[in-house]
Amino acid sequence: MKSLKKVVYLSFITVLSLVFTSCLSVGQTNFSYYERGLDRTPENSVIFYGMYYGANEMRYSQDDFNYSPDSQVFTGRLGVIVSAPVEPGSHYHLEHVKAQIITYQVGNYREIATIDSDIPKNYKGLDIQVPSEPGLYYIGWWEVVKTVQNGENTPFSGDEAFCWDLTQEEGEIEVLGAAKKAYKGTSWEAVIDERLNELNAGDK
């Protein structure tokens, strides 16, 4: 009986690790990574990437008048965000989000909500100010019951049961794996590989 338990336990662990490692990928988007990556290269553009774990659909829109309008939709169960190459210096607002449970920041308040909603312009907690330097930009990752404060994932309710215990660096490696698949065959692949190697070297 004991060995059976062990087998069940081990297979459970294997399944879990399969779910949580290396199978991250971007969901559906309203654009093609390949096409957008043709003229927007690592020399003149930025890719922002991260994860909003718990969101099923997100729409980010560029809202700075000095740059051209752009709207990117990310759909997927895990809330992986890998943007199409965007203009350095532009500003993206999370306009619409569909999620079951999510935390976000409103000024000093943190809230848990079930939403399928347009996010007001004065909710800036999840806005993205794209850096003016071209290249990769990691926006971090958020969890269902955690929120980001001062660059750190902060537990929201003390309920750690649903937390996926990953550091920001580990999260970045996960999302970069998805980004690498999405940008296969473009000039961005080499840049992503470079960053992955850097992160893996830092681990050791």
Place this chain on the structure above:
Amino acid sequence: MKKIKLFFLLFCICSISFQLNAESNKLKRNQVVIVGKINFNCNIDYEKLANFLDLSDEEIANGDFYTLPMTSDEISSIMNRKSDVIPYNKEYEKIKSGNYFMKVIKRDDKISFSTQTSRFCITNFLVYGLNNYNVLIPFPYYINIPEDEKALYIGSIYVYINKDYEIESINIVDEFDYAKEYFAENFSTEYELSRAQLIPLEK
């Protein structure tokens, strides 16, 4: 005796159906009407925004809107039991910025416009009436409704928003005489509009 009872019952049914058929601006016994005005002053560059979003002339001429204020009752009715929902939906009635709203609601002793725990909010300001250019406006007050009152004026609310869509200030001004005139013309002369006293929600 039975006949009298039956007659009484019939009379009741008749009077109820008569009430239902009454004109739309007649309040039922358990209803009150809340009157107010919300005016937005937004400091963004409208011309640039219209260019940026490639709006039609018609849309530009329409100007800004706000959604009808929600009471905490309504908010909690659309709230998930475990968590809060942004009380915001495309189907909500839109009113032009600077216009009066008149909202018929179910009578309660105490009516608030924001829930206490989450600062969810009286209304949404919609730049050019666009759902994706909205600013959530908090209104942490409640009002008591006296038993004999049918129409209450909560004030004229002036909201100032800066170019980053942040709320600079919210001023509540008493324009009771104008509101009274508007109410008499547009709702009914049958009810007397009176001032509601705003009481801040405790934090």
